[in-house]
Amino acid sequence: MSYDVTLTAAQAFDRYEEIRPRLPVADFPAAPRRCAGLLDVAEHVDAFILDSFGVLNVGDHPVPGAIARIAELRALGKRLIVLTNAASNPHADAMKKYHRLGFDFSTEEVVSSRDVCAARLADLAPGARWGAIAAAEDGFSDMDADVRHWRGDEDGAVDGFLLLSSADLHADRFARLEAALKRRPRPLVVANPDLVAPRETGLTKEPGAYAHELADRLGVTPVFFGKPYHAAFDDALERLDGVSADRIAMVGDTLHTDILGGRAAGLKTVLMLDHGLFAGLSAESFMARSGVIADFVTPSI
Ligand SMILES: [Mg+2]
Incomplete structure (x- = not known):
């Protein structure tokens, strides 16, 4: 697994603003409230929906203090859901990763954008054969549809494309995907709308970034599953049945997806700074420029 492209946070932010017309519309508070961590937010809500990358973990390492904070929030009786734009691994593998990192989340507490996609893929185009750009070891066992690896050499065999992972989506393969869509327009389903993800090596270019390039150049309309699109929030809120929306805080590091x-x-929304997209930068200027303003801003969890 390797990523060809990394971006700076400023590049990612500028690109998010460029594709803003393709994102949902929302309204925002005039200014955020500064706080020290999620314990300061806890009195205002009964449940937290937590982003993963940049909030709970950076790549394959937990954010310092995150495991203890989760335990403290549980002790306060807060309900917790992880809502992550991640599509490389089926649910069972994602659970193993959280447990390996030291988190105690139950399988019902974790919703990935891949899960959101898997629940809807069959209805999107009944009977379709999907060509997936996915991690090499992906067996698609969680997909209730005909999904096979597409490596760029079997153009006629698939009715649509499913973008699950940008690991190993190198320039040559991306060019083949663009050419295939140009030759014969087909649905393009993207199970991770993120442009970038914070990993140990920097901000890697993620499936959403590739999909928006195809949208720009070919005029295709990708079907996105994951934050900021509503189906992901529908699935998370379903797990929090009985808690009213204004008593739930979405915690994330990215303005254009989480907030x-x-x-x-x-x-309610909480922007977390120190381990995510805006690490080391002035989040104020990004919030001012985009008008995407969180209810609370905190350095870490
Ligand atoms: Mg994140």
Whole structure:
């Protein structure tokens, strides 16, 4: 597994603003409230929906203090859901990763954008054969549809494309995907709308970034599953049945996915700075420029 492209946070932010017309619309508070961590937010809500990358973990390492904070929030009786734009691994493998990192989340507490996609793929195009750009070891066992690996050499065999992972989506393969869509337009389903993800090596270019390039150049309309789009929030809120939206906080590190999507879903929002997209940068200037303003801003969890 390797990623060809990394971006800076400023590049990612500028690109999010460029594709803003393709994102949901929401309204925002005039200014955020500064706080020290999620314990300061806890009195305002009964449940937290937590982003993963940049909040709970950076790549394959837990954010310092995250495991203890989760335990403290549980002790306060807060309900917790992880809502992550991640599509490389089936649910069972994602659970193994959280447990390996030291988190105690139950399988019902974790919703990935892949799960959101898997639940809807069959209805999107009944009977379709999907060509997936996915991690090499992916067996698609969680997909209730005909999904096979597409490596760029079997163009006629698939009715649509499913973008699950940008690991190993190198320039040559991406060019083949663009050519295939140009030759014969077909649905393009993207199970991770993120443009970038914070990993140990920097911000890697993620499936959403590739899909928006195809949208720009070919005029295709990708079907996105994951934050900030509503289906992801629908699935998370279903797990929090009985908690009203204004008593739930969406916690994330990215304005255009976590905060924008959380506000569009009617939730309170918390922007986390130190381990995510805006690490080491002035989040104020990004919030001012985009108008995407969180209810609370905190350095870490
Ligand atoms: Mg994140």
